[in-house]
Amino acid sequence: MLMTGKEYLESIRDGRTLYVGRERITDQTRHPAFAGGARTYAALYDMKCDPALRDIMTFEDADGRYNTYYLQPRSQDDLRRRTRAHRKIAEFCFGLMGRTPDAIAGNITGLSMKPEVFDAEPGGNRANLLNIYRHMRRDDIFTTYALVPPPAARNKEYYQAQGIQQPALRVTAEDDNGVTLNGMKMLASGAAYAHEVLIGNVMPLAPDQLKEAITCVIPLNLPGLSLWSRRPFNRADTIEFDSPLTYHFDESDCMLVFQDVKVPWEKVIVHDNAGLSRNIYIQTPSHVMANHQCNVRFGTKLRFMVAIASLLARATGARDIPAVRDTLGRLAAMEAGYNAMIDGQIEACLQVDHGFVLYNRRYLYAAINWAMENHSTVIDIMRELMGGGQFQFPASIEVLDDPALGELFGTYWAAGEQSAVDRMKLFKLAWDLVGSDHASRATSYEKFFVGPAFAVRNYNFINAPWDELHQIAEDFMATYGYEGTAASRTVTDIRASHSATHKN
Amino acid sequence: MLRTGKEHLESIRDGRVIYIGSERVDDVTRHPAFRNAAQTVAALYDMKADPALRDEMTFEEDGDRHSIYYLRARSREDLQRRMNGHRRIADFTYGMFGRSPDHVSSFVTGMAMKADELKAPCGHPDHLLAYYHHIRDNDIYTVYAVVPPQAARNPEFYHRQNIPVPTLRVVREDDSGVVISGMKMLATGALFANEIWIGNVIPLAPDQKKEAITCAIPCNAPGLQLWSRQPAELGCISQVDSPLAYRYDESDSMLLCDEVKVPWERVFVHDDALLSRDIYVKTPSHCFGNHQSNVRYWSKMKLLLGLASKIANATGADQVPAVKETLGRISAQEAMIAGMVNGQINAFENWPGGSEGYVCFNRRMMYGALEWCTQNYSKFVDDLRELCGGGVFQMPANISVMNDPDLAKNFQTFWQTPQADALTRMKLFKLAWDMVGSEFAGRHQQYEKFYAGASFIIRNHSYRETDWGAFNKIVEDLMASYSHGGAKPAKTAAA
Numbered sequence: 001m002l003m004t005g006k007e008y009l010e011s012i013r014d015g016r017t018l019y020v021g022r023e024r025i026t027d028q029t030r031h032p033a034f035a036g037g038a039r040t041y042a043a044l045y046d047m048k049c050d051p052a053l054r055d056i057m058t059f060e061d062a063d064g065r066y067n068t069y070y071l072q073p074r075s076q077d078d079l080r081r082r083t084r085a086h087r088k089i090a091e092f093c094f095g096l097m098g099r100t101p102d103a104i105a106g107n108i109t110g111l112s113m114k115p116e117v118f119d120a121e122p123g124g125n126r127a128n129l130l131n132i133y134r135h136m137r138r139d140d141i142f143t144t145y146a147l148v149p150p151p152a153a154r155n156k157e158y159y160q161a162q163g164i165q166q167p168a169l170r171v172t173a174e175d176d177n178g179v180t181l182n183g184m185k186m187l188a189s190g191a192a193y194a195h196e197v198l199i200g201n202v203m204p205l206a207p208d209q210l211k212e213a214i215t216c217v218i219p220l221n222l223p224g225l226s227l228w229s230r231r232p233f234n235r236a237d238t239i240e241f242d243s244p245l246t247y248h249f250d251e252s253d254c255m256l257v258f259q260d261v262k263v264p265w266e267k268v269i270v271h272d273n274a275g276l277s278r279n280i281y282i283q284t285p286s287h288v289m290a291n292h293q294c295n296v297r298f299g300t301k302l303r304f305m306v307a308i309a310s311l312l313a314r315a316t317g318a319r320d321i322p323a324v325r326d327t328l329g330r331l332a333a334m335e336a337g338y339n340a341m342i343d344g345q346i347e348a349c350l351q352v353d354h355g356f357v358l359y360n361r362r363y364l365y366a367a368i369n370w371a372m373e374n375h376s377t378v379i380d381i382m383r384e385l386m387g388g389g390q391f392q393f394p395a396s397i398e399v400l401d402d403p404a405l406g407e408l409f410g411t412y413w414a415a416g417e418q419s420a421v422d423r424m425k426l427f428k429l430a431w432d433l434v435g436s437d438h439a440s441r442a443t444s445y446e447k448f449f450v451g452p453a454f455a456v457r458n459y460n461f462i463n464a465p466w467d468e469l470h471q472i473a474e475d476f477m478a479t480y481g482y483e484g485t486a487a488s489r490t491v492t493d494i495r496a497s498h499s500a501t502h503k504n
Numbered sequence: 505m506l507r508t509g510k511e512h513l514e515s516i517r518d519g520r521v522i523y524i525g526s527e528r529v530d531d532v533t534r535h536p537a538f539r540n541a542a543q544t545v546a547a548l549y550d551m552k553a554d555p556a557l558r559d560e561m562t563f564e565e566d567g568d569r570h571s572i573y574y575l576r577a578r579s580r581e582d583l584q585r586r587m588n589g590h591r592r593i594a595d596f597t598y599g600m601f602g603r604s605p606d607h608v609s610s611f612v613t614g615m616a617m618k619a620d621e622l623k624a625p626c627g628h629p630d631h632l633l634a635y636y637h638h639i640r641d642n643d644i645y646t647v648y649a650v651v652p653p654q655a656a657r658n659p660e661f662y663h664r665q666n667i668p669v670p671t672l673r674v675v676r677e678d679d680s681g682v683v684i685s686g687m688k689m690l691a692t693g694a695l696f697a698n699e700i701w702i703g704n705v706i707p708l709a710p711d712q713k714k715e716a717i718t719c720a721i722p723c724n725a726p727g728l729q730l731w732s733r734q735p736a737e738l739g740c741i742s743q744v745d746s747p748l749a750y751r752y753d754e755s756d757s758m759l760l761c762d763e764v765k766v767p768w769e770r771v772f773v774h775d776d777a778l779l780s781r782d783i784y785v786k787t788p789s790h791c792f793g794n795h796q797s798n799v800r801y802w803s804k805m806k807l808l809l810g811l812a813s814k815i816a817n818a819t820g821a822d823q824v825p826a827v828k829e830t831l832g833r834i835s836a837q838e839a840m841i842a843g844m845v846n847g848q849i850n851a852f853e854n855w856p857g858g859s860e861g862y863v864c865f866n867r868r869m870m871y872g873a874l875e876w877c878t879q880n881y882s883k884f885v886d887d888l889r890e891l892c893g894g895g896v897f898q899m900p901a902n903i904s905v906m907n908d909p910d911l912a913k914n915f916q917t918f919w920q921t922p923q924a925d926a927l928t929r930m931k932l933f934k935l936a937w938d939m940v941g942s943e944f945a946g947r948h949q950q951y952e953k954f955y956a957g958a959s960f961i962i963r964n965h966s967y968r969e970t971d972w973g974a975f976n977k978i979v980e981d982l983m984a985s986y987s988h989g990g991a992k993p994a995k996t997a998a999a
Contacts, residue, residue, distance in 0.1 A: 021741075021904035022911055150898065151819060151921055158922035167918045184918045186898050226914075231745070231901040242734070253897045257914055316654060376889075380882045388954045389654065391756045391947065392689050395734040396525030405526055408729075408760060412670040412687045415654050416661040435946030437739075441897065444941065448894045454826075 002049050002058070002067070003140045005042030011195060012038070016221040018192055018254070020229050028192050033232035036247045041142070041193045044092055044100060048140075056084055069102035069293075070137040072113050073357050079346045082106075082289075086296040095301025096249040096442065098294065098449055099190030101142040104198055106293050108133050108143065108217075110286030111269075113356045117283050123213070123273030124280070128266055132217045136196075143217060144194040146185040146256050147202035148451075169199065169258055170211035171271070178264040179214060179271070185256045189449075191220060191227050192252035199256075202281060203451065205274035213277035215270035216263050224261040227254040233438040241397040244429050246438040253441075285358045287459075291368055291450065292345065292359045298371045298446070299339045305378055306335045308430050312385045315418060315426055327381055334378065341367040365459040368450050375446035382434045390431045393424045506553045506562065506569060507643040509546030515698055516542070518724040522695055522757070524732050532695050537735035540751050545645070545696045548593060548604060552643075561589055566641075573606035573796070574640040576617050578861050583849045586610075586792075590799040599804025600752035600948070602955055603693030605645040607796050608701055611784070612636050612646065614792030614864075618856040621786045626716075626776030631769050635720055639699070648701040649688040649759045652715065672702065672761055673714040674774070681767040682774070684717060685727075688759045692955075694730055695755040697723055702759075705784055706957065708777035716780040718773035719766045727764040730757040736944040744903040747935050749944035756947075785968070788856060788864040794956060795865045798845050798873045801881075801952070805838040808884055811936050815891045818923050818932055830887055837884065844873035871966045874956055881952035889940045896937045899930050 003011065009029045018025040020033055028034040029042075048057045048067060059071045059081065068085035071078055089100050111117075112133040118124030136143060149168040159166040169183035181199075188197055200215035220227065230253045233246045240247045270277045281287040309331050313319040319328070345359040345367075352358045393413070400406040400421070413420030433439050450456050507515070513533045522529040529535045533542045552561045552571055562569045563585070572589035575582055593604050615621075616636035619629035639646055652671040662669040672686035684702070691700055703718035721728065733756045736749040743750045773780045784790040812834050816822040822831070848865040855864050899919070905911040906927070919926035939945055956962050 019900070019905070019911065021900055021902035022908040023904070150918065151895065165917060167920075187894055228905075229901050230897045230899060231741075235739075255898055255900075255918075257918060259914075376882075376886045380886075383882070383950060383953060384959075386950070387958065388690060388950065390950065391733045392653065392758055393733065394523065394525055394731050394758075398525035398527075399523070399731075400526075402526040405523065411667075412653065412758075412760060414670075431946070435943070435950060437942050437946075440941035440946060444889055444892070444894065444896065447890060452893065453890075 001138065001140060002065070003045050004049055005044075005046035008045040008140075008142070009038060009042050012193060014195075014219070014221040017226040018229060019226060020232060025192075025229075032236040032238070033229075033234050034192050034250075034252065036234050036238075037193055037250050037252060040093060040097070040248045041101075044089060045140075047088070047092060053088065056081075056088055064138070066137045067102070067105065067140065069105040070109055070133075072109060074355055075357060076346055076349055079349055079357060079359060083292070083296055083342065083346060086293045087300060090297040090300035093249050094245075094304040095297045095299070096245055096304075097190075097251045098297060098445060099144050099194070099251050100293075100297075101140075101194075103290060103293050104143040104145050105136060106290040107145065107198065107281070107286045108136055110289035111280060111284050113289075114284040114353055117276075117280055118269065121273055121276045123271045124276055125269050125271070129269045131266065132269065136217075141196055142190075142194045143196040143198055144188050144190040145198040145200070146188040146191075147198070147200050148186050149201070149203075149212065150184045150186055150255070168212050169214070169256075170209075171214050172211075172260075178262060179216075179268060181214065181258045181261045181263060183258055185258070188227070188254045188256055189445075190251045191254040191256070192229060194220060196220060197256065200270070200280075201274075201277045202287075203455070204278050207274050209274045210272045213270060213272060213274045214268065215277050215280070216268045218261075218263055218267050222261050222263070224259045226257045226259070228257060229254050231437075233436070233441070239396060239398070241425065242428050243432050243436060243438070245432040246436060250438055285352060285356065288359055288361050288364055291364055292342075294450070295342050295345070295364060295367045295371070298367075298375075299335075299342050302335045302338055302378070305382060305433065306331045308426075308433060309382050309385050311426055312382070312389075312430055315415070315423060316385070316387060316389065317416075318385070324385070327385065331378065331381060334374065338367065338370060341370070362460070362463050365456070365463055369456050369460055372447055372450070372453060372456055376443060379434050379439075379443055382430065386427070386430055386434065389427045390435065393427055397421075397424065397428075505641060505643060506571065507549055508553050509543075509548075509550040512549045512643075512645065513542060513546050516696060516723070518722070520695075520724040521729045522732060523729065524735060524738075529695075529732075537732075537738045538695055538753075538755065540737055541753050541755065542696055544597060544601065544751050545605070548596060548601075549643075551592070551596060557592070560585075560592060568641065570640045571605070571609070571643060573609050574613050574636075576613060576860070577863050579863060580849060580852050583852055583863065583865055587795070587799055587845065587849060590796045591803065594796075594800040594803035595806075597752055597803075598748070598807040599800045599802070600748055601693075601754045602797065602800060602951060603647050603697075603754055604796075604800070605697075607693075607793060608646045608648045609639060609644075610796050611648070611789045611793035612639060612701070614788035614790070615783060617860070617862045617864075618787035618858065621783055622772060623779065626779055627773050627783070628768075628771060632772050634769060635772070644699055645693075645697040646699045646701055646720070647691050647693040647697040648703065649691040649694070650701070650703045650705040651689050652704070652706070653687045653689055653758075671715055672717070672759070674717050675714075675763070681765055682717060682719070682771060684719070684761050684764050684766060686761060688761070691730065691757045691759050693754045694723060694757045694759070695732065699723060700759065703773070703783075704777075704780045705790075706961065707781045710777050712777045713775045716773060716775060716777045717766075717771070718780050718783070719771045721764060721766055721770065725761075725764050725766075727762045729760040729762070731760060732757050734943070736942070736947065739943060741902045741904075744931055745934055746938050746942060746944065747931075748938040749942055753944060785965075788862070790965075791864055791867050791870050794874050795845075795848060795870050797955065798841070798848070798870060798877065801873075801877045802838075802841045802845055805841055805884070808888060808939065809834050809838045811932075811939060812888050812891055814932055815888070815895070815936055818921070818929055819891070819893060819895060820921070820923055821891070827891070830891065834884065834887055837880065841873060841877065844869060844876065848873070867969045868966065871962070871969060875959075875962050875966060878953055878956060878959065878962060882949055885940050885945070885949055888936065892933065892936050892940065895929075896933045896941065899933050903930065 029038040058065050073079045115126045118126035167184045169185040171179045172182045173180040198217050233250045318324045345363045348360040350358045399409045410420050532538045563575045577583045622629040670687045672688040674682045675685045676683040736753040740746040740750045821827045848869045851866040853864045905915045916926045
């Protein structure tokens, strides 16, 4: 059953405990800090229901019609369908919202494609996982996640020595009904807007961190759970024209604080098994399925950035200066190269268990690494194209409300054939992409949302076929020695050796 | 005569016309968008007037004491004193106030050291010297607007449409002075200053005579409007949440002049497009002004380096080899700008000389530093961003959590780490965010790229000041030491 936007908004007015500083937010769909984001998510729900997009956004199974991002892919075409749906959602928010409903849905769908991982070790619960997958799919649930312990948790001895509570989330009691959770987990982007949250561990735990291994999917309004928001970027007086991206796309980030939160067993999928709590993402398609959505979103954002860069260059009259054309060409190459990495993941897809297929894992991690390393550079190039333009515009478009000021503005801020209002609109938009708080949060997000750089590089390291790569060099070295001259190889020999080692 | 902070604040409550969007600001010293920055400027005036800093911040001439940045340098020591004065002002504002009162005053002082470049009939050296004495003797805070609006780059469009070109120009003149109308940008600091220098630091076409006007007007001149960009201070919930934006938003304004009268004695260049630009680079003006920028940048680098180190401490990453390497790299960068500032003094030039024996900072080294500063700031901010990780977003929306006992207890319990208590961490990460991520930080990244003009303009300064003949000669001498024609004896070590 697909929810409409209106139904979605109703469903998140669920009494959750959400704080902005000390202020308790009772209805995030109407509060100025969150209303804009809520409207955007609601519009996404409406878009998914649009009959015209039915074949892109949904698929039909034996028992009903569901969002495409719950499709378990059995062919390249299925992967293409998933990618197309991700792209449609990403385009709707110009790639500026990372935690759209298709993100964690990818994680859970990926887990459901290899559920035996939950049977292989004690503490996993395959039936619960599959029920959660079906529940999310059936009820059109928006789930976010919080999979990282707070930084403080890295040093347990300190807390033991001081005799104070260690802040990382863990199980503090259990009984026939379920577990009781206390502590903190981070960083739940989108938590102000989602229905549920996947709690778990994407970074490895020490084997003895049994109680922290808890992995569950729970509603965000559970008693005892509070959401501590970072500073929202919208205020009561934010004007769409002045901050068009902030206005619509601040997805929120929250720390989650648990105080005696009771979670029933049927929501628990890993319990008391530190190794398994991390491995479920890596040993199933989960991590790849979810991060493909990140790739598609970033590729969409990159297109938006290149478009604005080009319009800025046109507005400043610099577009045909050779150095500026060179810069725009470089940006266009970056965008094309990045989006090629996404298509490449489908073209070189992998066959996995149970007849499922998966996006090419190595290409996916390469794209993640590329985005992490290059986003700041693209932003800096855009800054240079903007020049000081942004600061020459009045504080707010409200100048138009005063006829005398409006006339002066129209006269003096026009440039050639571009009207003052058109120029201001473009520069304010560009600033919201490169310079505002909202923009800067995105710059940090693109560096860190998958984890720190070393973690991203480690994914690339562990997935590289080192033996095959070594073989290329070793085979070549084996063709010559120092004593005498071995017979020269023919071109055919060399090709044969290469095709034997190039499987990916 | 040195003014106190209180006197300065009084002096800028003068009826000037300021707009934030469509809101007219009545009193810049009390308006919530500007009052804290106004207090910062006042504190700078008080610091200069502090008897304990008398020798560092002031000098005596013509029977009175003046701010040190009006000192016309005659020796290496004088240059050193100027630098020390700039540094104390910049340290006081952590390099966040580019247009502190020592910036444009240094332009004027440098120009006054070679006033005869303001050649008759279009230049007025006597007016310039009188203005120098006026701002020095009355401790005036002057800023400037020396760039035409972007629109002005395409005058044909306006001629074709028969509408006025928006750039500021002389529309009339008579025995008492000139009348100017039009737009000029971008007067950073104007809201807190007393006067605005209007001119052209980017070359004009020779026929742009009426735009060549170079003059000074008070910030409350009838017919003048100041249109502010979005003030950063308005977004501040508290000082803990936005410590830099709270105190150090120096403001940027567009100038709109509608029939502003300027008496002749405040006109320095009139009707000469080339001269209106040359006065900055043929006198020590541009070098003195931008030396202040170099010193200010250095102060900012010190804050940035300290923050990088504190953040690495707070996250416990300071002993990770890769993080130590990053800290070492930022430290090297801070030492570089320090070295470039000091090198400009050590390798000073006996220029413009003249009967007074004036001297100047080494121009090429100053422009070298300027180029380096504008090219590297984004990289430093990105380094700091990486050290911060996601730490900033883990902090509560604002410090008001401390006002609710239950929330405060949870905050102190859960947000503390072995390295620091919750409140200290929050203070540190919020400060870092105001340096890397806030609207205020975004404006600074843009400012550091563009305050001295686009990169081709900055490089052109280096090109102009380079003695190419000397460099060419190095190569020519080397090539002359050998030839293909047989065995010229090899150069001996002694030769």
